[in-house]
Amino acid sequence: xxxxxPDPAEEKLLAAEPGGRPDDRIDDERxxxxxxxxxxxxxxxxxxxxxxxxxxxxxxxxxxxxxxxADLLELLDRDDxxxxxxxxxxLLSSEVIAELNDYVREDMIETLDAGAVAGIAEQLETDDxxxxxxxLDDADxxxxxxxxxxxxxxxxxxxxxxxxxxxGRLMSRDFVAVPEHLTVGxxxxxxxxxxxxxxxxxxxxxxxxxxxxxxxxxxxxxxTPRTIALTDVMKRDQTLVPAAMDQEEVALMxxxxxxxxxxxxxxxGRLVGQxxxxxxxxxxxxxxxxxxxxxxxxxxxxxxxPIRDAYSSRVRWLIANLxxxxxxxxxxxxxxxxxxxxVALAVLMPVVASVGGNAGTQTMAVTVRAIAMNxxxxxxxxxxxxxxxxxxxxxxxxIAVLVGLATGVIFTPMLGGVIALAMVINVITAGLAGxxxxxxxxxxxxxxxxxxxxxxxxxxxxxxxxAFLGLAVAAGLAG
Amino acid sequence: xxxxxPDPAEEKLLAAEPGGRPDDRIDDERxxxxxxxxxxxxxxxxxxxxxxxxxxxxxxxxxxxxxxxADLLELLDRDDxxxxxxxxxxLLSSEVIAELNDYVREDMIETLDAGAVAGIAEQLETDDxxxxxxxLDDADxxxxxxxxxxxxxxxxxxxxxxxxxxxGRLMSRDFVAVPEHLTVGxxxxxxxxxxxxxxxxxxxxxxxxxxxxxxxxxxxxxxTPRTIALTDVMKRDQTLVPAAMDQEEVALMxxxxxxxxxxxxxxxGRLVGQxxxxxxxxxxxxxxxxxxxxxxxxxxxxxxxPIRDAYSSRVRWLIANLxxxxxxxxxxxxxxxxxxxxVALAVLMPVVASVGGNAGTQTMAVTVRAIAMNxxxxxxxxxxxxxxxxxxxxxxxxIAVLVGLATGVIFTPMLGGVIALAMVINVITAGLAGxxxxxxxxxxxxxxxxxxxxxxxxxxxxxxxxAFLGLAVAAGLAG
Numbered sequence: 034x035x036x037x038x039p040d041p042a043e044e045k046l047l048a049a050e051p052g053g054r055p056d057d058r059i060d061d062e063r064x065x066x067x068x069x070x071x072x073x074x075x076x077x078x079x080x081x082x083x084x085x086x087x088x089x090x091x092x093x094x095x096x097x098x099x100x101x102x103a104d105l106l107e108l109l110d111r112d113d114x115x116x117x118x119x120x121x122x123x124l125l126s127s128e129v130i131a132e133l134n135d136y137v138r139e140d141m142i143e144t145l146d147a148g149a150v151a152g153i154a155e156q157l158e159t160d161d162x163x164x165x166x167x168x169l170d171d172a173d174x175x176x177x178x179x180x181x182x183x184x185x186x187x188x189x190x191x192x193x194x195x196x197x198x199x200x201g202r203l204m205s206r207d208f209v210a211v212p213e214h215l216t217v218g219x220x221x222x223x224x225x226x227x228x229x230x231x232x233x234x235x236x237x238x239x240x241x242x243x244x245x246x247x248x249x250x251x252x253x254x255x256x257t258p259r260t261i262a263l264t265d266v267m268k269r270d271q272t273l274v275p276a277a278m279d280q281e282e283v284a285l286m287x288x289x290x291x292x293x294x295x296x297x298x299x300x301x302g303r304l305v306g307q308x309x310x311x312x313x314x315x316x317x318x319x320x321x322x323x324x325x326x327x328x329x330x331x332x333x334x335x336x337x338x339p340i341r342d343a344y345s346s347r348v349r350w351l352i353a354n355l356x357x358x359x360x361x362x363x364x365x366x367x368x369x370x371x372x373x374x375x376v377a378l379a380v381l382m383p384v385v386a387s388v389g390g391n392a393g394t395q396t397m398a399v400t401v402r403a404i405a406m407n408x409x410x411x412x413x414x415x416x417x418x419x420x421x422x423x424x425x426x427x428x429x430x431x432i433a434v435l436v437g438l439a440t441g442v443i444f445t446p447m448l449g450g451v452i453a454l455a456m457v458i459n460v461i462t463a464g465l466a467g468x469x470x471x472x473x474x475x476x477x478x479x480x481x482x483x484x485x486x487x488x489x490x491x492x493x494x495x496x497x498x499x500a501f502l503g504l505a506v507a508a509g510l511a512g
Numbered sequence: 513x514x515x516x517x518p519d520p521a522e523e524k525l526l527a528a529e530p531g532g533r534p535d536d537r538i539d540d541e542r543x544x545x546x547x548x549x550x551x552x553x554x555x556x557x558x559x560x561x562x563x564x565x566x567x568x569x570x571x572x573x574x575x576x577x578x579x580x581x582a583d584l585l586e587l588l589d590r591d592d593x594x595x596x597x598x599x600x601x602x603l604l605s606s607e608v609i610a611e612l613n614d615y616v617r618e619d620m621i622e623t624l625d626a627g628a629v630a631g632i633a634e635q636l637e638t639d640d641x642x643x644x645x646x647x648l649d650d651a652d653x654x655x656x657x658x659x660x661x662x663x664x665x666x667x668x669x670x671x672x673x674x675x676x677x678x679x680g681r682l683m684s685r686d687f688v689a690v691p692e693h694l695t696v697g698x699x700x701x702x703x704x705x706x707x708x709x710x711x712x713x714x715x716x717x718x719x720x721x722x723x724x725x726x727x728x729x730x731x732x733x734x735x736t737p738r739t740i741a742l743t744d745v746m747k748r749d750q751t752l753v754p755a756a757m758d759q760e761e762v763a764l765m766x767x768x769x770x771x772x773x774x775x776x777x778x779x780x781g782r783l784v785g786q787x788x789x790x791x792x793x794x795x796x797x798x799x800x801x802x803x804x805x806x807x808x809x810x811x812x813x814x815x816x817x818p819i820r821d822a823y824s825s826r827v828r829w830l831i832a833n834l835x836x837x838x839x840x841x842x843x844x845x846x847x848x849x850x851x852x853x854x855v856a857l858a859v860l861m862p863v864v865a866s867v868g869g870n871a872g873t874q875t876m877a878v879t880v881r882a883i884a885m886n887x888x889x890x891x892x893x894x895x896x897x898x899x900x901x902x903x904x905x906x907x908x909x910x911i912a913v914l915v916g917l918a919t920g921v922i923f924t925p926m927l928g929g930v931i932a933l934a935m936v937i938n939v940i941t942a943g944l945a946g947x948x949x950x951x952x953x954x955x956x957x958x959x960x961x962x963x964x965x966x967x968x969x970x971x972x973x974x975x976x977x978x979a980f981l982g983l984a985v986a987a988g989l990a991g
Contacts, residue, residue, distance in 0.1 A: 067886065068764065068765060068768070068886070069886045069889050070891070072889065072891045076891070098749070100769050104768075107887065108889065108891045108892045109892075110892075132768075134887075221734060224731075224735055225734070225735060225737070227735070232729055232731050233731050234713055234729075234730070234731070234772065250713075251713070251730035251734060252703075252711050252712050252713070252730060254734070255700060255704070255730060255733070255734070256703055256704060256706070258704070270577070282546060282547060285546075286547060287793060288793050288794065288797055289547070289579045289583075289611075290577065290579050291579075291790040292790070293713065293772070293789070293790065310789050310793065311770040311772065311789070313793075314767050314789065314793060314796060315767065317793060317796050317797050318767055318796050318797075318885075321796070321801040322800040322881050322885070325804040325807060325880065325881055326878065326881060328804060328808075328877070329870075329873040329876070329877035330870060330874055331874040331875070331877045334874075334877060334878040336878060336882045336887055336888060336892075336896055336899070340899060340902050340903055340906075343899075344903050344906045344907060347871075347874050347903065347907055348906070348907050348910050348911070350870065351874075351907055351910075351911055351939075352910075352911070352914065354866060354867055355911060355914060357866075358862060358863040358866040359863065361866070362859050362860060362862065365858060365859045365862070369855045369858075369859065372851070372855050372858050373855050376848045379844060379848075379851050379858035380841050380848065382858075382862075383837060383841065383844070383862060383865065383973070383977075384834065384837040384840075386862065387833060387836075387837040387969070387973065388830055388837060391808075391809060391830055392826075392830060394808040394809075395808045395809055395830075396810070397808070398804050398807070398808035398813060399805065399813040399815060401804065402801050402804055402813055403815045405801070406797075406801070407546065407547070407548045407583075408613075408815055409815060410548050410554075410587065411551040412551045412587045413587050413588075413589075413815075416589055417815055420815070420819060420822075424819055424822045424823050424826065427819075427827070428823060428827050428830055431830075431831075432827070432830050436834065460830075490866070490870075494866065498862075
């Protein structure tokens with residue numbers, strides 16, 4: 034929808050400027066060595082806003098790259114953010130809007146009327162426009178759509194018809210497709226007379242029914258004689274993305290096959306859009322980072338998420354954790370008489386549970402990551418389990434020796450033997466649970482990162498208390 | 513080093529084949545719906561290998577994409593893997609080697625002599641060749657380098673001179689750079705007569721001193737009249753990557769600015785290589801997924817990591833965890849008399865510690881992720897802390913009410929009050945520690961994902977036991 038090709042006239046002006054050294058954007062006065070905006074710079078902007086000096090705020094922000102303007106808006110609190118947005122309206126380009134964190138964008142969009150939102154949407158590429166309005170409530174969404182011109186509205190509505198986080202929702206509808214009978218020269222001539230819209234890296238070759246038959250990188254076109262047939266240059270072995278494919282699958286495909294772009298096809302195999310790697314990069318980062326948050330029960334875990342949402346997603350896991358802690362408590366209560374006789378049991382029992390829990394979390398993290406990367410399938414689950422059992426045995430024995438000796442010296446040798454054996458049992462149980470729980474969720478078609486933690490912790494806590502207290506009673510130490 | 517451009521003669525043969533429908537690689541007889549190799553297919557290969565039927569194994573593997581051959585090798589156990597490698601030597605292309613998991617590749621390389629490794633290295637692009645030999649021990653590395661021809665050896669040695677995981681080590685030395693005085697037409701003519709080496713997406717424009725002054729996407733060249741000066745088309749606002757930059761920073765830069773490729777410069781600002789997004793995609797996935805593993809203390813956490821390495825990286829965190837569990841035990845021991853009087857304290861104390869630990873892990877995961885994504889800086893840490901305190905208060909009160917009521921009914925109202933108050937204190941402590949510990953590590957220039965877990969758990973365990981047992985004694989329930 035937007036024209037992202039460089040404007041030669043504008044570029045010429047830039048070129049005429051003296052001292053046109055490249056701006057490398059690192060280690061300048063605004064960025065620290067990790068390319069983050071310096072706190073002093075951010076403070077100078079907020080000071081200007083606090084003093085209502087919007088001209089100064091504008092001058093400070095004007096040299097920033099759009100991605101940095103987006104970062105700056107995210108770093109500010111809500112009041113300053115709105116004040117800044119009001120001060121730099123003409124710097125709020127489509128690139129800034131596209132780079133903004135979802136929650137921050139939503140918060141800013143809420144203050145605008147439908148006409149203004151539609152105005153921004155028209156500047157954006159379809160996929161970015163969709164991202165902007167997909168989270169609005171139905172009434173607001175309809176109001177914005179009504180303000181759009183027919184072509185943009187149709188494109189956005191067709192994207193919204195696909196489920197969230199699928200290729201159909203995320204794909205770009207701007208791509209270059211050419212018929213298969215052309216020569217390289219024909220393609221070059223076609224591209225020259227075609228109106229430039231967005232950047233592209235590959236062109237898609239289609240047959241008469243608009244089915245993709247091959248892809249051709251621009252570098253191949255530029256390095257092949259004009260007279261060669263396109264079908265002799267193109268790569269026939271394509272990776273096609275069905276429009277209904279989940280973004281996680283798309284991301285794995287791009288990684289696996291090292292793709293720059295891929296054709297998106299509808300259920301009839303017709304080319305309807307493309308996914309490009311610059312969009313997929315965000316998905317890869319999101320999907321890979323998501324597991325860290327899901328495993329901890331932190332939900333979306335975005336620092337810009339409204340407090341209400343953060344509370345409701347986290348508290349449910351804390352309540353689940355409470356439920357599993359009650360099971361562990363019941364086991365302790367069952368051995369209440371033993372603890373009354375030998376209070377050392379109460380002192381030592383959390384050690385067994387804690388180390389077991391940590392061992393379980395280690396194995397679980399490895400398993401969840403391997404599942405997410407498609408590295409763990411039915412073909413190698415058995416081998417993985419054997420491997421983890423061997424690591425668990427080594428870990429369990431090491432820890433058992435340390436704990437057993439210390440307990441033997443401080444308390445009694447018998448108690449040292451009991452805690453050592455309980456530790457070995459619990460660390461091996463942890464290894465087993467750390468593989469089995471996520472694999473079980475995966476086979477039930479559930480995301481293994483979501484609920485594995487609660488179950489693994491329940492198993493290691495319960496087994497830790499049970500093995501230690503049970504062995505103590507069996508050994509005649511108490512009870 | 514390798515010629516990756518399509519061979520027109522070979523493509524022509526393909527084009528002449530009847531029924532050249534695109535291969536979409538999904539839902540075929542070898543892949544499941546998530547694009548993983550089906551267990552039945554893998555089993556058919558291992559069966560062929562077990563029966564020493566190498567021809568059948570070859571025929572089964574031959575239609576696979578190189579990335580799938582790499583996946584297949586990873587799925588097999590060591591014996592089958594070596595048998596398969598021996599059966600399909602001519603299918604083991606540079607692409608397969610480049611796609612292999614580091615540990616699997618290392619394991620396979622170890623069986624080869626220096627000459628064979630050098631033969632493979634010469635087929636690979638420099639960055640992939642470097643990756644293959646960087647983990648060999650010094651003697652083996654020297655032996656392989658000695659077998660290489662002078663040019664390849666020089667390229668690899670110059671890469672190895674940079675530290676691991678920096679742009680200089682990872683960059684490609686194959687790129688297209690042109691002087692700034694050319695027109696678009698000159699560039700096209702130059703590209704046509706230039707020997708095709710690797711694929712490229714952008715060309716770099718350099719001045720007489722080989723300093724990059726701009727970049728130009730191929731699509732801009734293809735859609736601009738031949739007579740226009742290159743300097744009028746190129747983008748001057750470049751993102752330059754210093755060769756010493758860490759791969760994590762490179763990955764964040766590619767994400768932030770939506771880059772396809774970026775020029776790598778040496779300390780004198782001269783263009784020495786390029787990073788392309790297809791390589792960066794692997795880094796993004798690795799870096800984003802790494803935190804899940806580091807937070808759990810699972811080290812590299814690769815399912816192909818040798819057991820010895822997995823043991824040594826994990827056991828050290830279990831020992832650290834043991835150390836912190838001892839602190840918690842000491843606190844319990846301090847209240848030993850109270851527990852002897854009222855065994856309900858021993859039954860309930862793990863609940864306070866467990867929920868607090870979970871709440872701390874949630875906040876810590878959010879904080880670590882935000883730091884990794886450069887979203888949390890000195891500018892907004894205060895705001896983030898206030899936000900987390902508010903979430904913690906809501907969570908703490910919710911859980912306290914549930915636990916307090918249940919304890920009040922099952923035990924005594926006074927004990928219910930004590931556990932409720934202890935829970936609020938511990939969940940708020942958890943929120944504070946979950947932000948403060950990773951931020952503190954970050955400010956000390958340590959990776960916050962590595963050791964935060966141990967400290968946060970120590971704080972929530974200790975505070976859980978101390979608050980609960982201490983309040984119980986203060987309330988006169990025991991002790």
